[in-house]
Amino acid sequence: MNPHILRKSILFCLSILLLMVQTGCWSMAEIEDLSMYVGMALDEPEETELEQKLNELGYDQPKKNLISYTVQIVNKQGEEKSSSSGSSSTSKPYLNITETGDSLLQMEREFSTRLERPLIGNHLKVIVINEKLARKQNMNYLLDFFLRDNDIRLSTVVLMSSERARDTLEAKDNATIPTFRLASMINNRRRSLQILPPVTLTNLVGDMRSHTSYMLQNVVATEGIVKFSGAAVINGKTQTCKGLLNEEEALGISWLKGFGVGGVVKITDEMTKQLVTFEVTQMKSKINAKVQNNEISFDVKIQFDARTMENWSKSNKDFDDGFIERMQTAAEEEVERVVKIGLGKIQKKYKTDIVGFGKALQIQHPKQWQHVKDDWDKTFSEIPITYSVKMKLTDNGAKSTH
Amino acid sequence: MIGVKDRISTVQTAVIIANFMLGSGILTLPRIIGEKVGTPDVWLTVILGGGLAILAGVIMAKLSMIYPEQTFYQFNRLLIGKWMGGLLSLITIVYFFVIAAIQLRTLNEVTVLFLLGGTPTWAIIMMFMWVSLYLLTGGINPIARLFEIILPISIVIYLIVIGMGLKIFDFNNLRPLLGQGIMPVLKGLETTSFTFTGIEIILIITAFMKKPNKSVKAVMYGTAIPMVIYLITVVIVIGSMSVDAVVSRTWPTIDLVRGYEVSGLIFERYDSFLLVIWIMQIYSTYTITYYASALGLSLLFKWKLNTCLFLLLPIVFLTTMIPKNTNELFKLGDMVGYCTIYLFGLLPILLLLIAKWKGSRQG
Numbered sequence: 001m002n003p004h005i006l007r008k009s010i011l012f013c014l015s016i017l018l019l020m021v022q023t024g025c026w027s028m029a030e031i032e033d034l035s036m037y038v039g040m041a042l043d044e045p046e047e048t049e050l051e052q053k054l055n056e057l058g059y060d061q062p063k064k065n066l067i068s069y070t071v072q073i074v075n076k077q078g079e080e081k082s083s084s085s086g087s088s089s090t091s092k093p094y095l096n097i098t099e100t101g102d103s104l105l106q107m108e109r110e111f112s113t114r115l116e117r118p119l120i121g122n123h124l125k126v127i128v129i130n131e132k133l134a135r136k137q138n139m140n141y142l143l144d145f146f147l148r149d150n151d152i153r154l155s156t157v158v159l160m161s162s163e164r165a166r167d168t169l170e171a172k173d174n175a176t177i178p179t180f181r182l183a184s185m186i187n188n189r190r191r192s193l194q195i196l197p198p199v200t201l202t203n204l205v206g207d208m209r210s211h212t213s214y215m216l217q218n219v220v221a222t223e224g225i226v227k228f229s230g231a232a233v234i235n236g237k238t239q240t241c242k243g244l245l246n247e248e249e250a251l252g253i254s255w256l257k258g259f260g261v262g263g264v265v266k267i268t269d270e271m272t273k274q275l276v277t278f279e280v281t282q283m284k285s286k287i288n289a290k291v292q293n294n295e296i297s298f299d300v301k302i303q304f305d306a307r308t309m310e311n312w313s314k315s316n317k318d319f320d321d322g323f324i325e326r327m328q329t330a331a332e333e334e335v336e337r338v339v340k341i342g343l344g345k346i347q348k349k350y351k352t353d354i355v356g357f358g359k360a361l362q363i364q365h366p367k368q369w370q371h372v373k374d375d376w377d378k379t380f381s382e383i384p385i386t387y388s389v390k391m392k393l394t395d396n397g398a399k400s401t402h
Numbered sequence: 403m404i405g406v407k408d409r410i411s412t413v414q415t416a417v418i419i420a421n422f423m424l425g426s427g428i429l430t431l432p433r434i435i436g437e438k439v440g441t442p443d444v445w446l447t448v449i450l451g452g453g454l455a456i457l458a459g460v461i462m463a464k465l466s467m468i469y470p471e472q473t474f475y476q477f478n479r480l481l482i483g484k485w486m487g488g489l490l491s492l493i494t495i496v497y498f499f500v501i502a503a504i505q506l507r508t509l510n511e512v513t514v515l516f517l518l519g520g521t522p523t524w525a526i527i528m529m530f531m532w533v534s535l536y537l538l539t540g541g542i543n544p545i546a547r548l549f550e551i552i553l554p555i556s557i558v559i560y561l562i563v564i565g566m567g568l569k570i571f572d573f574n575n576l577r578p579l580l581g582q583g584i585m586p587v588l589k590g591l592e593t594t595s596f597t598f599t600g601i602e603i604i605l606i607i608t609a610f611m612k613k614p615n616k617s618v619k620a621v622m623y624g625t626a627i628p629m630v631i632y633l634i635t636v637v638i639v640i641g642s643m644s645v646d647a648v649v650s651r652t653w654p655t656i657d658l659v660r661g662y663e664v665s666g667l668i669f670e671r672y673d674s675f676l677l678v679i680w681i682m683q684i685y686s687t688y689t690i691t692y693y694a695s696a697l698g699l700s701l702l703f704k705w706k707l708n709t710c711l712f713l714l715l716p717i718v719f720l721t722t723m724i725p726k727n728t729n730e731l732f733k734l735g736d737m738v739g740y741c742t743i744y745l746f747g748l749l750p751i752l753l754l755l756i757a758k759w760k761g762s763r764q765g
Binding site for chain 2: 150153154155200201202203205206207209210356359362363364366369370
């Protein structure tokens with residue numbers, strides 16, 4: 001054979017061989033063979049019945065029972081069934097599995113002794129922490145594993161539950177994946193001021209290290225139904241939960257922070273004693289830190305735009321200037337009322353600055369901040385804070401008069 | 403000695419410098435500077451550090467322009483004598499291959515952690531070395547041409563990926579400006595030296611330039627591009643995560659990209675994009691440092707360049723394995739950073755003075 005052709009054909013065969021190693025990577029794992037967990041719940045130690053039975057059957061490793069750790073795995077078989085039959089399926093599309101112990105990693109690896117497919121955390125969306133657990137355990141310890149893990153993304157949202165956290169990962173029907181429900185509910189912020197901006201692991205890393213206090217959305221659950229309700233206050237120094245804010249108090253903090261993107265303000269018109277409701281279209285707040293003779297004080301200016309969306313009062317002059325003025329004053333007073341409630345709770349009762357007064361002082365008076373930052377919580381509880389609310393009624397919706 | 407084929411243009415020179423600089427540093431940069439500065443003013447440190455780097459680059463370019471057609475390895479003996487010059491060359495050779503080894507090791511650490519969990523270290527590193535060797539045997543011109551392709555691609559993708567971090571950007575994280583005065587900014591200055599490592603290549607590649615008198619311009623552009631990219635990186639990373647978060651993360655720039663998800667575009671997550679272009683940048687940094695090191699060996703001992711290229715393979719591989727853990731790796735990086743300050747920040751000033759003095763004596 002012509003040596004030239006021989007050489008070419010050998011090269012050709014070699015290049016075909018080369019293709020064989022190009023098809024995949026060594027570390028490949030088929031997605032069907034993995035247990036993808038999307039949600040997580042940390043609770044006070046409380047072994048499930050199943051766990052107790054398993055413990056009786058076998059010798060358990062030495063551990064302290066500090067945390068009950070639940071992961072929610074998307075059950076693909078369940079999903080497939082429901083989609084192929086078209087009707088409601090009989091099995092739930094998710095699987096919750098609980099383990100009690102101390103080290104989160106150890107517990108996570110324990111799951112491998114109970115599941116046929118290994119767990120992967122790349123798609124973790126939500127971590128729910130029980131409030132009572134957070135009162136006892138430092139957030140640094142609870143979250144350390146998640147911050148170190150290379151699968152888990154820092155965009156994971158952290159929520160708090162005043163009830164049993166793993167209950168928030170249950171759904172009544174067979175169509176809902178509870179974690180996705182929680183993750184989507186966070187997107188409803190345009191509709192309600194009750195939904196706080198999501199706190200992700202990224203936010204927590206910074207706050208935990210700088211000893212900044214923060215609040216986490218509280219979520220309660222009953223019978224497979226969940227609701228965002230109020231917030232949990234985490235103290236920056238101790239990194240433990242100080243307590244809860246009820247819905248009204250949390251609302252006050254939302255106004256102070258001015259971070260809402262929607263929501264409603266409901267008032268009673270004093271003239272007609274009837275109900276008027278406004279929809280907030282825009283909202284902002286500005287904290288002014290003042291330092292005079294070493295005395296710190298704060299003034300918060302809250303501004304918002306709103307439109308009348310419901311008016312039960314029989315005034316037939318919605319466009320009347322007097323009406324608009326009356327409504328604005330009433331709405332401003334209403335907001336001031338909730339701000340007072342919220343501020344009172346965090347400043348006097350919890351003595352924890354979750355609004356960011358400290359940050360405002362740090363930005364506006366960095367030198368002063370250096371003096372007070374070490375004992376900020378105590379200083380904060382004694383600082384006079386004033387606030388004023390300004391509302392602009394922009395329009396009255398599609399209806400003009402009665 | 404240097405053939406026409408081995409000539410590179412002014413743009414190519416700038417590209418080589420920029421590509422050298424943009425290496426492993428970019429993933430850890432916000433943390434390394436943030437640790438020292440401690441306030442959100444890190445970006446000021448980057449600007450100042452960049453300015454100093456450009457200054458040092460100009461001095462080195464001026465120095466190499468005095469001896470056209472000659473690399474640092476050849477002209478240093480004319481300045482400080484055969485033995486001292488030889489020693490300096492040897493230090494420089496070691497310096498370059500240690501950088502090459504650090505790049506490889508960082509590449510390995512990140513790919514094992516985030517991309518290829520089960521792939522053995524030797525497989526990642528050796529593949530990389532062989533692919534690079536293939537390019538290196540072609541000489542400086544193919545290297546320059548490949549770099550010209552890599553740089554724009556990586557800059558565009560990098561800026562898009564980092565720019566999407568603006569989704570979680572909070573301006574308050576960058577405030578207060580100079581809250582604790584200018585001192586913290588200056589404290590971080592020396593740590594920028596490792597990130598601006600790369601300008602020293604001008605001492606070697608000026609000899610390959612078609613127009614060596616343009617080397618000052620090349621070094622200025624070559625440093626300005628990475629400086630702007632570093633600036634954007636620290637502003638967005640610190641603005642999105644706060645300086646406190648940044649200093650507690652091992653790879654803050656990757657964490658920024660893992661901290662957001664974009665819905666509506668084809669992809670939701672952009673970590674792999676960042677890692678892919680970053681691997682290309684590591685490749686270019688590794689290649690050029692390896693080349694500089696091998697070229698030094700060949701000029702010092704009068705060996706063939708190809709022999710030196712192969713000779714260095716096991717040495718670099720073993721150096722890569724020296725750091726026992728990531729901490730030691732980062733420490734080695736810091737050490738090299740200090741070397742950069744003395745070797746290429748201060749020494750060239752001295753050499754330039756000697757050269758001027760010698761020149762005036764002859765004139």
